[in-house]
Amino acid sequence: MSEIKKMDEFHIFSSAYVRAAVNRSQYVNDGKKEIAFIGRSNVGKSSLINSLCGRKKLAFVSREPGKTRTINYYAIQSRRMENEEEVRQDWYLVDLPGYGFAKTSQQNKDSWSAFIADYLEHSPSLQMIGLLIDLRHPGLPIDMKAYEWLRSIAPSLQIIGTKGDKLKRNELVKNKKLLEKYFPGDFPPIAYSALTGEGREELLKVIEGKICD
Numbered sequence: 001m002s003e004i005k006k007m008d009e010f011h012i013f014s015s016a017y018v019r020a021a022v023n024r025s026q027y028v029n030d031g032k033k034e035i036a037f038i039g040r041s042n043v044g045k046s047s048l049i050n051s052l053c054g055r056k057k058l059a060f061v062s063r064e065p066g067k068t069r070t071i072n073y074y075a076i077q078s079r080r081m082e083n084e085e086e087v088r089q090d091w092y093l094v095d096l097p098g099y100g101f102a103k104t105s106q107q108n109k110d111s112w113s114a115f116i117a118d119y120l121e122h123s124p125s126l127q128m129i130g131l132l133i134d135l136r137h138p139g140l141p142i143d144m145k146a147y148e149w150l151r152s153i154a155p156s157l158q159i160i161g162t163k164g165d166k167l168k169r170n171e172l173v174k175n176k177k178l179l180e181k182y183f184p185g186d187f188p189p190i191a192y193s194a195l196t197g198e199g200r201e202e203l204l205k206v207i208e209g210k211i212c213d
Ligand SMILES: Nc1nc2c(ncn2[C@@H]2O[C@H](COP(=O)(O)OP(=O)(O)O)[C@@H](O)[C@H]2O)c(=O)[nH]1
Pocket: 039, 040, 041, 042, 043, 044, 045, 046, 047, 048, 060, 061, 062, 063, 065, 066, 098, 162, 163, 164, 165, 166, 192, 193, 194, 195, 196
C-alpha cells in the first residue's frame, strides 16, 4: 500500500498518557469515546497499545507481571479522509489492570472483578473492550471465565490473540481457529503481533467502526 493511501485511511497520529485512575471519581468521563483493553497480566497489553499508537514507550512494558491496579487513560487523536476532507477524532484508549498472576488469592480476584465492573458500569462512553489472549495458550480456564463474564457486561467484545510472531504459521492458523471455537462472538478474533505489526490494520478497522460511527 502506498504511503499516500495510508494517510487517507483511519490512523492514529497523536497519543498521550492522561491519568491513572484508582477509583470512580478519577474516571475521565468527558463524553469522548473509549476503547479499553484487558487480559491476563503479561499478555501483551502495553505492547499492543504502543504498537497501535506507533510509539515505543507510551505504555510501560515489563517482563514482570505488574501488581499495580490502575486504569490508565491515553488521549488519542486519529484522522481519516471523508469525501476528500480530513476528519479528526478525539477519544481514549484505556488500559485496564491484568488478571491472574500466580499468587492471586480469591479475595484479590473478587476485588479485581469489582474494580472492573465499576469501570464498566460508570463509563457510558465505552464502545468496546478488546480481550487479549496469548495465541500460544488458547482456551485457558482463567481467560474463558473472564470472557464469559465480560461478554455479559461489556458493550462489545473483540478477541485479540497476542504474540502471533512466537508461533509457526501452521500453529498460528490452528490456534486462531481454537480462539474462534472457545470465544465465539459477533466478530472473529484478530491475530496480533506487536513485533511485526500483524493484525494492526485489522484492529484499527474495528476501532474505526466504533469511533467514527
Ligand atoms: N515476541 C513478542 N513479545 C511480546 C509481544 N507483545 C508483548 N510481548 C512481550 O511480552 C511481555 C509482556 O508485555 P506487556 O506489553 O508488558 O504485557 P502486559 O502486562 O499485558 O501489559 C514483554 O516482555 C513484551 O516484550 C509480541 O507481540 N511479540
